[in-house]
Amino acid sequence: MDLGVLNQFLPTLVRYVLVALGVLGLIYGVYKLQRKLGVRQEAATGRALVMPWVLGFVVFNVFAIGASLYLSFTDYNLFRAPEWIGFENYRQLFDLSLVPLETAEQRSSEVLPRRHDEIVRLTVGDGGFVLGARESDFWRSMRLTLIYAIVTVPLGLAGALGLALLLNQKIKGVGAWRVLFYLPAVLPAVATALLWRWMFSQSGLVNQILRPFLDVFGMDTPQWLTNPTLSPVLFIIISFWGVFGANTVILLAGLKGIPQELYEAADIDGAGDWAKFRNVTVPMLSPAIFYNLVVSLIGALQVFEVAAFIPTPTEAGTFLNWTIFQEAFSFRNMGMASAMAWIMLIIVLGLTALVFRSSSAWVFYQGAREGN
């Protein structure tokens, strides 16, 4: 028996066993403690059995989040101990400059402070303004990610709703259609990203289909991957792939839950298809739409796979999650990457809170109405 290999993995096996024993001991200890404090057996058992999840949550989530917050106030490169620098990382990220331009064509480098690069240029009359930043990569990423989210989320929701309405039809074999339309959601994200990249390359499938039409008008084939204007459009197109997935399934389930009596009552009142859709379907579906909106918004702001495998031109920037990853692992600037991540978190929380605040105006909960 070759014990050499066993020797390599035995310490890990022993650690696994000890951790398992420790978790069992924790469950037992929490149960016993509660019973001693007079907690009913049922409640004590429930709380004891949930301890493994609590332990995992504390160790892998709470601790990690807390560590990230701490590291955002440090200079840390993985190999040396973190060095406390206070708000320096945040100060660098928010080191912005808004400078007037004498002419619309004036070079940013002539007016911006040192180490500031142009983020946005606004032309006003013969002059204008230029917004510059020291951490220009971060702000370009922020711009691209927010534009991507603002455009793709509503379009994606509309597409998912349309597809759900289609799959809600009572036609023969609709079950098979539902399976086919859901298949894209189970494909690996990386393989899909690489396929999209090939399809949109200069001689890829998309340009081959477009070429005859473009030749008629004497236009060049689009440079999807290298043109800073077209590159964001490419990602928006790719985002429609997400229509075929959980969003559609959730909306379809919501459609199934709308009482038929409401449609019958609308028919009696003489409502047409559009009126029924606007006054029955959408309000009754609004909780599912609300859920999809929140989840899609968070997902759009955190896009990573397509950013990692489809390059973007420097001028367009890249997606925020990818920028944070590069800051952490390419430049080993863990402190700055943590600060970027916390700013991203605040933005995600802020936008999500806005959606929640707005929900009282457009989300209809049938149970709440009946309760009133």
Add this chain to the structure above:
Amino acid sequence: MKRVLLAAAGLTLLAASFGTALAQDPVTIRISTWAGVDEAAELQGLIDEINASQSEYQIVHEPIPSDYYTQLQTQIAGGTGADLYWVDQNNMALASEGIFYPVSQCDAVVNAEPQTAGDLSDYYPGILAVNQSEGEVYGLPWIAQPVVVYYNRGLFDAAGLDYPAEGWTWDDFMANARALTQDTDGDGQTDQWGFTNNGWPPPYIFVWQAGGELISSDFTTAPIDSPEFVEGFEFYLNTAYNPELSPGRETISEQGFGEMFKAGQIGMFMGGAADDLDRVEGLDVGVIHVPAHPETGSITTFAWNASTVINANTQHPEQACDALVSLTEAIQGWKIVSPRISQANVEHLVASEPRKEASAEAIVSAAQDMRALPIFGNYAEFDSVFWSEFWGPLINDETDLSVAELAAEVRPDLEDTLP
């Protein structure tokens, strides 16, 4: 509960006894590399020979074919790193973080026989310098690949041009490149080019030949606005995506950079000495050193190099040192070009890679004039600034500034990153 505790104690005792029982086995030295399937298989052959030749240690290869440096950093930071790692020139800057063991303190290096892998004086000084930090050496180089020119003899013959020869200059190169750029099928579209440049080859070749420097030797200045640097960089830019001699960005992106040369569409290609461009079926390819600067006559070329390092946290530094020297000796007999002066000859190169026999003389000649990048602790940030603020905007046509103007603007930002 008591039974549970007893069982745990028993398991722990069992594990301890296993450990004791196995204490007499050879030490396991783990090495991580970026090798893919084929390369890993070849490396394993060398490792098997080393393992069979002694009983002090056994080398175990743990390849990481993707995200190599991300995994290297997290493994070392997490304390689970291998004993040995392959590290390329750019990432030798990690030595300044104190995560590599100083090989110059290894007994196997201090007491090395002359002209062996452990003999530091047998390495090209410029290549060894990449591995040095604060007076210590942190890696043993196993390859130093000079950039050479591969030229398609068939295309030269068809164009009625003489092949590049010893002493050829930038002017000869540009004349050849322009003459080889043609519409061969008469459809109005250029389908053959004299050269190709998509950011590779590195601009440093032409900068150094012109007498310029990216970083001063004392790492205090970045004189990229010197007339010599500007001259070299302007020549380099003139070869990139220039329709007179090179395919455009989209064409290279869609058809592949090296693939276009292999397809017989490119007359001259600057590649590493170990590239397989001179053994493409159906192509008659010659190899020569890079063209010389017309005035200085310099044929300095860029050398990509890589080393093997020892993890500073290795539990077995002595065995790791011995394994490092043995493995480096073996790899230097496998990879070309060896970074050792005593092995800078045609015989050693052909013995390592018989398929390069026809090109061996040109490669060995080019190796005499190869230079490596000046690596220092914060090189990653320097490189990032150089690319994002200077090289990238110029080669991607994102600025209307001249090379000299942009260099003057960017120089202070580069010098902010120097030690």
